[in-house]
Amino acid sequence: MAEEIGTGTNAPVASHASLLSLRGLTRRFGGLTAVDGIDLDLAKGQLVSIIGPNGAGKTTLFNLVTGLDRPDRGEVRLDGQAITGFSPEKLAGNGIARTFQLGRVFGNLSVMENVLIGAHTRLRAVKPATPLIGPLLELGLALLRPAAVRAEEEQLREEVRGILARFGERLLPRIDQPAYSLSYANRRRIEIARALALRPRLLLLDEPTAGMNPTETAEMQALVAELKAEGLTILLIEHKLDMVMRLSDRVIVMDEGKKIAEGAGEDVRNDARVIEAYLGHGSSRPAADERETAA
């Protein structure tokens, strides 16, 4: 299936509908090629999942798309605009939001403040980008706090309460508690709430259900389905195949930095190369066994 899409130089030009397109994206660390010539197209409103064994390069790919790392080769386009090598802060301004595999909340900030940081790029005071004058204006606005700035803050706080309400009673009662005092699952939820506060055009979720029990996973799955239904474009890394199969329009399988398969969930699931990648190379265990462990 990977061959159908094509890897390398003669890849098809991204159609206009595609929000994110990657071409030949490559990142090497010393002798290891963590991401090796990845092509990917993500249309507006789609949800594409990336699966693959640990160390396949999934998170590195996320880092390349969000600017935390720079590719050695290849191109990233957002809505047709080349954004390769942009800084993470600039990409956030372009509407790319992400969550992190190991959870990165601001421990000493309250739940409310954590999510407000998500809305940072939308703040009026942050907007002026003029060097020197911009930052000083920002400092001035922060100290003087004219009515417009106060109103904006109040309106954002209201919006954050709305976002937190999506998680039922998980976060709202703890809105003023510092994030470090919350449970692991709740900290993952804060991350997603923070990402939503950015009003992203593209949302990258890195294992949103890692470390969650089945009930919590089901809740998270329902939330992601809801976001998709609202038209949000989502790139998802996930190990829980059941969730991947239910949510994804398409699934991409990575192994050793390469895309080894791409297509609809069921097709990918039965692909021989995928089974081999999950089983470990050269292993002779039966395929059925693998599906259990992978799922």
Place this chain on the structure above:
Amino acid sequence: MSSWLDYTINGLIVGNVYALVAVGLALIFGVSRLINFAQGSIYLVGAYIGWVAVVRLQTPLFITICLVAASSALVGLIIERFGLRPLQNSVRIAPLLATIGISFVLDQIVMLTFSPNPRALPSQLPDIRFQIGTGTIGPLDILIACIGITSALLLFAFLRYTKLGWAVRATAQDRDAAMQMGVDVNRVNQAVFGIAAALGGLSGMLVGMYYNQIDTAMSLQATLKGVVAEVVGGAGNVPGAVVGSLLLGLVESYGVAIFGTSYRNLFAFLLLIVVLVFRPNGIFASAKQAPPEPLTGTFVAPSRPVQIPRWALVIAFMAFALLPLLPVSSYVLQTLINAWLFAMLALSLTLVAGTIGQVSLGHAALLAIGAYTSALLSLDFSVPVSLAIICGGLMSAALGTLLISPSFRLRGHYVSIATLAIGEIISLIILNWETVTRGPIGVSGIPPLSLFGFELVSAATIYWFSFSVMVLLALLQVRLLGSHLGRSFRAIRDDDVAARAYGLSLNRYKALAFIFGGFAAGVSGGIAAHLYSYINHETFNTQQSILALTIVILGGLGNVAGAIVGSVALVGLPEVFRIAAEYRILIYGIVLLLLVRFRPQGLLGTI
């Protein structure tokens, strides 16, 4: 006078001495991702033990060397066991602060035992010079080279052929994996600290013999030089540390040859800043990857700040505001004036170190910029004093931020090293830029404080003036913390990667924090200049930076009320109890150590 060959030999010999310090730092960084700020103090201890052996016990050279190495190693083991091991699972900032505290305690103990006056340390070697080409070399040069090479060989053999040496290398490569394979990491730490301390102590003794002089100011310089050499070679890279040291020795030696002795340190620190900014992993590593982050986990201790009720704040304000009306001695008022000046510095540092997490060790330099600007403006341009003080604050905000900006690219412990070096650079510029700063003579006859043309002469008016300026700055800072900027600063401190991913530009916000904090520090320095009427390049020194840091930790990082309470406690209490000046720094060091160990969130908690 001397030939280039002489300067080369001198550079290599001095580099060899630096290498002994830097190799220890590299070993420690390798296994524990910690920059040991106490390394220079061990060097100091080594020099004084050498003095005791040579002058008092009159031991032969070989015995002296063994004695110095063994006792320094013992000091290193004690530091590791009681200073650092209890902090293993602590927050990232804790071991850094602990080594700073240990360093001050050790320095003060040496100073109290031997007095701060310089002493001669004879080398016990015959005073002859051998002619080599156009240069000369003496027996001490040969001894230093021999000790350097022997230590390098012994260390190489230890790391290569002994089981403990393997364990050290394994731990340096991957601490967790080593632990899982059954490596006793505590023993590795012990070994590394012992070796590092023995080498550091020897280095101190040799430097003392080389210049035939030892004094207690050697410590900080040695730490800085060792760190420069280590960072140039690549943090944690042992052979790199040797090359970095030799390079540093040569750069200094040639620099002195061309520009003169007072520029020696300037070259070392400029080399450090250049390397940190352009090759943060050292000259041997590729510049592309991010420098290794020292330790993991949260940077500051998570805690809930103590909520002080508004009425208590109002009562405290009224009490301090009305104090001069009560029959108190002017001594009390002067002590509190000093406390308010320190509180302004602490406000600045608590914002920079606490709120945005850039632990600055050169903060006194911001005082100096403000003080010099205000003093020179009022003297040379007849600017009214209160306006000059504001200009001092603005200059400190602008120039201080500009000079500190190379450190914005750095993280964790590197920020502390860079700011320490930048602080030293500023002090050296003040010393050497004689046309403007009047150089070593200092600025005298600075006009007294005045407000709208009225001179403030009585203790009470000066008290009210400094108190109201401090309160004003504190209120401004509270307002800042309540805005989106306060939130953004704290987010950057807690996790700069996530902060960037949400659009927070690190440069922009670090600069804003330093601009705001620089203003408060500059104003404090400006007031101090007019209060003292005389300042020079040593008026604002590292001890004040460390005192400010202790105040900030005591009050709680980022905590505005904490900075004020901490200042009153640490500046006021020693006065109340009439503690002699030389014991104060010892007490500050001990307070810092106890806080890091038992109450890392400070009295009022981190905000």
